[in-house]
Amino acid sequence: MPAAEVRAVAAVDDALRADLLACWTDVSNAGGAVGFVPPVQPDEIAPVLDRLLEGVHSGRDVLALLTVDGATAGFATLVGSLSPLRRHWATVLRVQVHPAHQGTGLGRVLMAGVHDIARERGWEFLVLSARGGTGVDTFYRRLGYQEYGRLPGAIRLAPGDDRDDILLACRL
Numbered sequence: 001m002p003a004a005e006v007r008a009v010a011a012v013d014d015a016l017r018a019d020l021l022a023c024w025t026d027v028s029n030a031g032g033a034v035g036f037v038p039p040v041q042p043d044e045i046a047p048v049l050d051r052l053l054e055g056v057h058s059g060r061d062v063l064a065l066l067t068v069d070g071a072t073a074g075f076a077t078l079v080g081s082l083s084p085l086r087r088h089w090a091t092v093l094r095v096q097v098h099p100a101h102q103g104t105g106l107g108r109v110l111m112a113g114v115h116d117i118a119r120e121r122g123w124e125f126l127v128l129s130a131r132g133g134t135g136v137d138t139f140y141r142r143l144g145y146q147e148y149g150r151l152p153g154a155i156r157l158a159p160g161d162d163r164d165d166i167l168l169a170c171r172l
């Protein structure tokens, strides 16, 4: 039975950065809704990953790393607010499980880990957004997220293929 684990990571070294970049590229090219449209190359994702890691290294944000038998199998990031009035909650970005592991319950494991990390940090609720038409909002609704808003047509995948940005929140 493979051992799945989620842990908070505050410092990302070069080896882990390479794992994250490979995972994000594979997830995107398999059609995952994590900011890109296939086909996508690692060098298009790298600057976006590096911006995310800047926040992690600043101490404001956290990387939630999913491993299976010690190997990277997915991740998510928890991004805190810069506003002193919004320090009690965070935004979850880039939730992903590597295509080789999708559909085996690891998304649920990853999000349970995200919630544990958020509670340890004192965050009281989490928000995230899901791309309309992918079914991913159903995944989050099953975990207790509720839709609090929707921006119709906010995501343009291609000319003529606009998707809603579905805004979801979960109280911890």
Ligand SMILES: CC(C)(COP(=O)(O)OP(=O)(O)OC[C@H]1O[C@@H](n2cnc3c(N)ncnc32)[C@H](O)[C@@H]1OP(=O)(O)O)[C@@H](O)C(=O)NCCC(=O)NCCS
Residues within 6 Å of the ligand: 027, 031, 032, 033, 034, 094, 095, 096, 097, 098, 101, 102, 103, 104, 105, 106, 107, 108, 109, 129, 130, 131, 134, 135, 136, 137, 138, 139, 142
């Ligand atoms: C979304 C994602 C993280 C879910 O992880 P996963 O390991 O595939 O999901 P799990 O096997 O843990 O599924 C948990 C439950 O959610 C449901 N579910 C998962 N993905 C779903 C989808 N796209 N549509 C509808 N339901 C879904 C599963 O059927 C399962 O339901 P059950 O509890 O009734 O059995 C993963 O599929 C993924 O990385 N997708 C690509 C990236 C992406 O789109 N991320 C979302 C960013 S907002």
